[in-house]
Amino acid sequence: MRTIKQNFKVQFSYGVHFTEGVFKEDNTLLRDILSQANVGSSSKVLFVIDDGVAKAHPTLSDQISEYASTYSDVFHLAASPILVLGGEEVKNDKRHLQLLLDSVNEFGICRHSYIVAIGGGAVLDMVGFAAAIAHRGIRHIRIPTTVLSQNDSGVGVKNGINAFGKKNFVGTFAPPAAVINDSLFLHTLNDAEWRSGISEAIKVALIKDSDFYHSIKRDAHKLVARNMAAMQQLIFRCAELHVEHIGGKDPFEFGSSRPLDFGHWSAHKLEQITDYRLRHGEAVAIGIALDVIYSKLIGMISEAECDNILDLFQKLQFDLFIPELLQQEPDGKLTLIKGLNEFREHLGGQLTIMLLSNIGTGVEVNTLNEALIIQAVGELQQKYQPHSSTTV
Numbered sequence: 001m002r003t004i005k006q007n008f009k010v011q012f013s014y015g016v017h018f019t020e021g022v023f024k025e026d027n028t029l030l031r032d033i034l035s036q037a038n039v040g041s042s043s044k045v046l047f048v049i050d051d052g053v054a055k056a057h058p059t060l061s062d063q064i065s066e067y068a069s070t071y072s073d074v075f076h077l078a079a080s081p082i083l084v085l086g087g088e089e090v091k092n093d094k095r096h097l098q099l100l101l102d103s104v105n106e107f108g109i110c111r112h113s114y115i116v117a118i119g120g121g122a123v124l125d126m127v128g129f130a131a132a133i134a135h136r137g138i139r140h141i142r143i144p145t146t147v148l149s150q151n152d153s154g155v156g157v158k159n160g161i162n163a164f165g166k167k168n169f170v171g172t173f174a175p176p177a178a179v180i181n182d183s184l185f186l187h188t189l190n191d192a193e194w195r196s197g198i199s200e201a202i203k204v205a206l207i208k209d210s211d212f213y214h215s216i217k218r219d220a221h222k223l224v225a226r227n228m229a230a231m232q233q234l235i236f237r238c239a240e241l242h243v244e245h246i247g248g249k250d251p252f253e254f255g256s257s258r259p260l261d262f263g264h265w266s267a268h269k270l271e272q273i274t275d276y277r278l279r280h281g282e283a284v285a286i287g288i289a290l291d292v293i294y295s296k297l298i299g300m301i302s303e304a305e306c307d308n309i310l311d312l313f314q315k316l317q318f319d320l321f322i323p324e325l326l327q328q329e330p331d332g333k334l335t336l337i338k339g340l341n342e343f344r345e346h347l348g349g350q351l352t353i354m355l356l357s358n359i360g361t362g363v364e365v366n367t368l369n370e371a372l373i374i375q376a377v378g379e380l381q382q383k384y385q386p387h388s389s390t391t392v
């Protein structure tokens, strides 16, 4: 028997840039990024825009065209920007992915072209996936437009769409060529979208950085009042912690450990059982609350720490109880608990769940006790829906 051993490394590197007014004529950030790869020739660029963003920023397509003519020595548009549906539906229905692949074919987008996606996390996930699989990988630049996509989903290496009623069932790990966070987009978010992404910052602060957690707590009233400086600070630190983590030990998640998914085992299930009425960030807030109470129930954190965290979510006006938490399967089990196994399947290997040992320190465990999960759901209900007739 003979073996040829293969062994190589591929280096990835990309910038997460912060700016204001990315398509203003004198803002050369995007031009500079595009000029890096195809020196001496003009890159072909296909823009894809979330229709929610296009509606809120009606001059965006014109701004892109003007920007392209100003910097025509560096890049040109492959076609007029393509609009895609904003929100989770773009990941639920494969036809959106197909339409984008059709465009890549029709407009002759090659591996040296760029696809620039402008939108919320859902659109970025779908477009990133299309870019990753067409021609086995087209360079792609993300311009995230929500708090959640600027501080978490848009700065990492994952993309994908939903299938079989499961989140992110089909997808790849494919680092972007660059990420551009433009704070001007945040002005047009409604209050729920503005709030939603804050839960990802609380998540990463709780498991990694107590100073960051306390700064979010101090700024809570400013965040509720939509203070942009406070939000920009939160987004920067949150993005930085995500980028550091991803670039650390296991960017492509070969192991079973996934600390950044603290609070997510139940969040993904709640998004699905509410038919995505619950936003990702809203589901994450409930998921964190549940795992924080669970951490308290098993004696990992104190009651005071648990209350401190729940109080922050309340200050930020998150709903921490929804009736779907009580939804049952025909065998009487909470539907929520099915989320545990689905989470394990998605990760592969042994179930690995992040809990807290104090504010700022996450600890992984390999089992969760169903009776205690039910007790934690009961606590959420008692605190946040005290007058209900149905109980767990």
Ligand SMILES: NC(=O)c1ccc[n+]([C@@H]2O[C@H](COP(=O)([O-])OP(=O)(O)OC[C@H]3O[C@@H](n4cnc5c(N)ncnc54)[C@H](O)[C@@H]3O)[C@@H](O)[C@H]2O)c1
Pocket: 050, 051, 052, 053, 056, 085, 086, 087, 088, 091, 119, 120, 121, 122, 123, 125, 145, 146, 147, 148, 149, 152, 153, 154, 156, 157, 158, 159, 160, 167, 185, 186, 187, 188, 189, 190, 193, 196, 197, 279, 280, 281
């Ligand atoms: N790839 C990852 O690592 C990762 C990580 C976390 C979350 N996600 C995914 O991100 C998605 C959630 O993303 P999201 O929270 O950004 O929401 P979203 O993409 O669902 O967008 C929410 C809504 O806001 C609109 N919108 C976006 N930007 C706007 C703007 N500037 N002004 C006005 N409206 C705007 C959209 O059209 C949409 O209707 C989920 O699918 C989640 O699974 C991915």
Ligand SMILES: [Zn+2]
Pocket: 152, 200, 264, 280, 284
């Ligand atoms: Zn998340």
